[in-house]
Amino acid sequence: MATNTVPGPRVGQPTSLAGKAAFEVDDRLIVAGPLRRTLNKVFPDHWSFLLGEIALYSFIVLLLSGTWLTFFYDASMKEVIYDGTYAPLRGIEMSAAYESTLNISFDVRGGLLIRQMHHWAALLFVASIVVHLLRIFFTGAFRRPRETNWFIGVTLLVLAMLEGFAGYTLPDDLLSGGGLRIFSAVFLSIPVIGTWVYFTVFGGDFPGEVIIGRLYILHVLIIPAILLGLIALHLLILVKQKHTQFPGAGRTEHNVVGNRLFPTFAAKATGLLFIVVGLCAALGGLVQINPIWLLGPYNPAQVTAGSQPDWYIGFVDGGARIFPPWEIVLWGYHIPPVFWGALGLPGLMFGALALYPVLERVLTKDTASHHLLQRPRDVPVRTSLGAMAVTAYVVLWISGGNDLIADKFDLSLNAMIWFGRIGFLVLPPIAYWATYRICIGLERHDREVLEHGIETGVIRRLPSGEFIEVHQPLGPVDAHGHGQLAYGGASVPKKMNQVGGARRAIRGFFKPIEEPAEVQRQAEIEARGLESEQASRELSSSGRPSEGGRPSEGGRPQDPRD
Amino acid sequence: MSTTDHSRPGSAGGADEPGQLHGGPDDDYGPEQLAAMDRTELDRLGARYDGVEVLHVEPVAPPGSPLDKRNTRQVTLWFALAALFAVAFVVVYAGSGWFLPSWAWSTGSSTWSALYTPLLGALFGLSMISIGIGLVLYVKKLLPHETAVQDKHDGSHFDRVTTGATLMGGLDSSGLPRRKLLAGTLGLLGLAFGAMLLSLLGGFIKNPNKGNPLGTTPWADGLRLLRDDGTPVRPGDQVAGSLATVFPAVPGGNKAYDGAVMLIRLRPEQLSELRIPAGREDFGYGDYVAYSKVCTHAGCPVSLYEQETSRILCPCHQSQFDVTDGAKPVFGPATRPLPQLPITVDDEGYFVARGDFPEPVGPSFWNMGRLG
Ligand code: HEM
Numbered sequence: 001m002a003t004n005t006v007p008g009p010r011v012g013q014p015t016s017l018a019g020k021a022a023f024e025v026d027d028r029l030i031v032a033g034p035l036r037r038t039l040n041k042v043f044p045d046h047w048s049f050l051l052g053e054i055a056l057y058s059f060i061v062l063l064l065s066g067t068w069l070t071f072f073y074d075a076s077m078k079e080v081i082y083d084g085t086y087a088p089l090r091g092i093e094m095s096a097a098y099e100s101t102l103n104i105s106f107d108v109r110g111g112l113l114i115r116q117m118h119h120w121a122a123l124l125f126v127a128s129i130v131v132h133l134l135r136i137f138f139t140g141a142f143r144r145p146r147e148t149n150w151f152i153g154v155t156l157l158v159l160a161m162l163e164g165f166a167g168y169t170l171p172d173d174l175l176s177g178g179g180l181r182i183f184s185a186v187f188l189s190i191p192v193i194g195t196w197v198y199f200t201v202f203g204g205d206f207p208g209e210v211i212i213g214r215l216y217i218l219h220v221l222i223i224p225a226i227l228l229g230l231i232a233l234h235l236l237i238l239v240k241q242k243h244t245q246f247p248g249a250g251r252t253e254h255n256v257v258g259n260r261l262f263p264t265f266a267a268k269a270t271g272l273l274f275i276v277v278g279l280c281a282a283l284g285g286l287v288q289i290n291p292i293w294l295l296g297p298y299n300p301a302q303v304t305a306g307s308q309p310d311w312y313i314g315f316v317d318g319g320a321r322i323f324p325p326w327e328i329v330l331w332g333y334h335i336p337p338v339f340w341g342a343l344g345l346p347g348l349m350f351g352a353l354a355l356y357p358v359l360e361r362v363l364t365k366d367t368a369s370h371h372l373l374q375r376p377r378d379v380p381v382r383t384s385l386g387a388m389a390v391t392a393y394v395v396l397w398i399s400g401g402n403d404l405i406a407d408k409f410d411l412s413l414n415a416m417i418w419f420g421r422i423g424f425l426v427l428p429p430i431a432y433w434a435t436y437r438i439c440i441g442l443e444r445h446d447r448e449v450l451e452h453g454i455e456t457g458v459i460r461r462l463p464s465g466e467f468i469e470v471h472q473p474l475g476p477v478d479a480h481g482h483g484q485l486a487y488g489g490a491s492v493p494k495k496m497n498q499v500g501g502a503r504r505a506i507r508g509f510f511k512p513i514e515e516p517a518e519v520q521r522q523a524e525i526e527a528r529g530l531e532s533e534q535a536s537r538e539l540s541s542s543g544r545p546s547e548g549g550r551p552s553e554g555g556r557p558q559d560p561r562d
Numbered sequence: 563m564s565t566t567d568h569s570r571p572g573s574a575g576g577a578d579e580p581g582q583l584h585g586g587p588d589d590d591y592g593p594e595q596l597a598a599m600d601r602t603e604l605d606r607l608g609a610r611y612d613g614v615e616v617l618h619v620e621p622v623a624p625p626g627s628p629l630d631k632r633n634t635r636q637v638t639l640w641f642a643l644a645a646l647f648a649v650a651f652v653v654v655y656a657g658s659g660w661f662l663p664s665w666a667w668s669t670g671s672s673t674w675s676a677l678y679t680p681l682l683g684a685l686f687g688l689s690m691i692s693i694g695i696g697l698v699l700y701v702k703k704l705l706p707h708e709t710a711v712q713d714k715h716d717g718s719h720f721d722r723v724t725t726g727a728t729l730m731g732g733l734d735s736s737g738l739p740r741r742k743l744l745a746g747t748l749g750l751l752g753l754a755f756g757a758m759l760l761s762l763l764g765g766f767i768k769n770p771n772k773g774n775p776l777g778t779t780p781w782a783d784g785l786r787l788l789r790d791d792g793t794p795v796r797p798g799d800q801v802a803g804s805l806a807t808v809f810p811a812v813p814g815g816n817k818a819y820d821g822a823v824m825l826i827r828l829r830p831e832q833l834s835e836l837r838i839p840a841g842r843e844d845f846g847y848g849d850y851v852a853y854s855k856v857c858t859h860a861g862c863p864v865s866l867y868e869q870e871t872s873r874i875l876c877p878c879h880q881s882q883f884d885v886t887d888g889a890k891p892v893f894g895p896a897t898r899p900l901p902q903l904p905i906t907v908d909d910e911g912y913f914v915a916r917g918d919f920p921e922p923v924g925p926s927f928w929n930m931g932r933l934g
Pocket residue numbers: 048049050051052053055056057059129130132133136141142146149150151152153154156157231234238242243244245
């Protein structure tokens with residue numbers, strides 16, 4: 001090319017070392033374009049969008065700490081006689097799996113820390129997925145086009161629970177062995193093929209000699225690989241579809257308002273990553289969890305009373321506890337209640353969860369794509385259904401620990417069981433009704449404020465002698481003094497300080513440094529001289545930057561690869 | 563020799579002409595034009611190409627101002643703390659047993675070994691959390707607050723139609739829709755291939771009906787009832803109202819999940835209200851009865867015996883069984899009584915079984931009523 005022949009540095013060629021190196025790299029990999037697109041990606045700025053990230057970061061903690069543990073753990077059910085550091089168990093027969101877990105706890109430097117960190121991260125992982133799911137549900141983020149990600153999410157949740165159960169069983173202690181025994185009964189209860197499934201899983205009759213090794217390979221390879229693949233897919237789809245956002249000034253169905261990935265969002269996300277890792281480490285060091293040496297090795301004739309599975313398994317246990325003793329027996333064929341309580345109920349719950357987006361789409365006939373989130377109050381039926389499901393879950397969950405509660409509060413166990421049975425049927429509809437009322441009330445209040453303005457707390461006496469409260473309209477008013485702003489799905493300010501009428505009172509640590517009322521009064525005095533701050537906003541109500549058109553009208557065909 | 567010598571074998575041949583089909587921003591902005599723009603302009607230009615507009619940048623405190631200095635100090639402090647905690651972690655982790663007391667858990671466990679793990683966790687955690695706080699404060703106090711907006715695109719009709727044409731074109735040129743026999747064979751091949759892979763799962767399958775493992779236990783006629791430590795039991799060893807867990811006298815009998823049995827000596831009051839199910843009149847021995855310890859609900863060892871109410875409670879889901887009434891479930895999710903083991907006493911006066919349980923022990927399963 002012509003420029004090649006011109007001697008001396010070419011225009012635009014880098015002069016710095018870093019610049020030269022970058023050009024060298026891009027000559028080979030051609031990454032500048034995709035990298036710039038990535039760095040420029042805009043992320044919405046709302047705390048509830050961090051919940052999925054917490055799940056992601058605790059998964060990272062799990063991968064790292066878990067890999068560390070694999071170097072010391074021995075997934076064998078071979079019987080050994082313990083001869084390690086922990087004196088109370090010396091001379092006792094146990095599986096090699098249990099022995100190696102004891103060794104990690106007592107003989108490997110820092111082993112107990114990593115073991116407990118791994119366990120805490122697992123609890124956090126499942127918990128953050130559940131809270132993330134609730135936020136997706138209650139804000140309608142699962143609606144078209146995001147049904148696929150919802151479905152992947154539900155699968156992730158189920159897999160995370162199974163992964164947790166498998167991991168929790170690996171130490172082969174008395175508690176987890178008991179859990180495994182119940183698990184085996186669940187397999188056994190499946191109609192027609194139950195005994196075959198049971199023998200296949202355990203390689204014979206319970207407990208056999210293979211189950212720990214099998215759970216191990218599931219726990220460290222198969223399920224993590226699937227989780228990793230699904231998380232990658234989940235995030236890929238997320239990047240492709242871009243984030244949802246709450247409605248607000250300038251936010252439309254066709255844009256995302258927030259921070260660019262680089263540097264703001266990247267720095268914040270990395271900060272959160274470190275905080276999550278730190279939290280897991282601190283919990284792992286400071287708060288004891290699953291002290292297997294106190295439980296002893298698994299022995300099918302023994303059981304620990306009052307012990308609990310990990311929190312996310314509790315609801316299955318609760319279902320098994322409160323399900324009535326109904327066994328179907330026909331011509332010598334049995335379907336025991338375990339099947340309904342421990343398999344049917346969770347199956348139904350997760351099935352309904354997975355299919356919810358489809359159900360809602362069919363029932364509401366809303367097939368449009370949505371990128372703006374909804375406030376829960378604006379969709380009272382969905383919100384109430386959610387509250388109902390959460391209530392049912394909580395009843396099951398409480399029932400999973402009903403012996404502890406009965407013990408603590410000196411209640412009769414039988415009363416707790418009956419509370420679970422009746423509560424499971426009665427409380428969810430009550431939750432539905434109550435939530436519905438609350439949603440409608442909140443909605444009404446929003447409309448009221450839009451129409452009449454914010455209550456200022458200032459009481460005025462009219463010449464007629466009547467007392468009225470002065471309202472601050474949020475926007476222009478018509479001849480009757482009624483506001484003309486339509487509800488746009490965003491949160492409506494209810495207090496003067498939310499529209500800049502007053503700053504927040506400074507809260508002290510033990511007692512308020514300023515009294516809120518005083519701040520309010522001062523602000524009102526100042527406010528008389530203030531013009532509407534709305535006018536100085538940079539965004540016009542159309543959502544487009546007030547100057548300049550669509551950024552993509554830059555003129556070039558867009559590369560669709562983003 | 564220059565590498566652009568196209569006459570050499572292995573080179574692309576022909577002139578080094580850029581393709582005609584893909585233009586792009588390089589046509590609009592030559593190197594001179596880009597060189598004339600400053601960094602912010604270039605950043606915004608690139609962003610525009612990605613559908614991103616920076617709406618608003620709220621500057622941070624001006625460099626060198628007191629506020630800027632204070633903010634910088636604050637952020638630096640957190641990172642310094644993080645480094646400090648990290649160093650402290652290394653000192654505790656590596657120094658223990660060297661210049662610090664040993665962390666090892668000995669019988670007379672020292673304070674240090676009890677402190678070791680909490681200390682490690684706290685230091686590691688504080689270090690990480692300090693980095694996190696440092697980064698978050700960095701964003702809040704030292705980075706300009708930028709608000710950007712990015713366009714969202716719907717799928718492109720152009721892309722759909724052209725991609726569809728390519729796909730369908732490929733299918734068409736393969737001729738599969740036309741060549742029915744070939745297509746059908748491929749379909750069958752797919753099924754056969756799937757079956758071949760699936761059949762490998764056969765290695766896992768175990769037959770639960772070979773030898774009736776689910777309907778039988780190690781118990782058999784004449785087998786002694788042994789305690790966990792292997793000693794036999796004779797009438798009178800237990801006080802009335804007590805319960806002992808016993809196992810069949812076979813190798814590994816105390817490890818077989820279906821072998822555990824509760825040998826219960828009833829109190830006189832219990833004896834008087836004892837209801838014996840039909841056909842089991844001779845299952846007990848004197849004031850002794852023996853029931854399977856495996857819960858019929860989900861297989862936990864039932865183990866809490868409440869003498870006053872004659873109830874055995876399973877700790878797993880709180881099923882309760884009445885020992886004076888054939889161990890029938892009286893509360894909770896269990897549906898079947900605990901199977902009873904027929905017992906007697908041998909010539910030497912020790913308890914022995916008179917046979918296996920008359921029905922399967924443990925949780926219910928599909929064909930339990932139809933076992934041979
Ligand atoms: C391993 C577990 C999971 C990880 C690591 C994960 C990660 C994430 C992350 C980082 C985001 C972006 C931030 C956000 O919108 O909150 C996200 C979005 C999303 N997640 Fe998950 N998630 C997990 C589980 C789930 C579950 C259980 C569901 C629902 C059943 C779900 C459904 C979604 C949906 C629909 C989006 C897109 C929503 C939006 O853009 O606002 N995810 N996920």
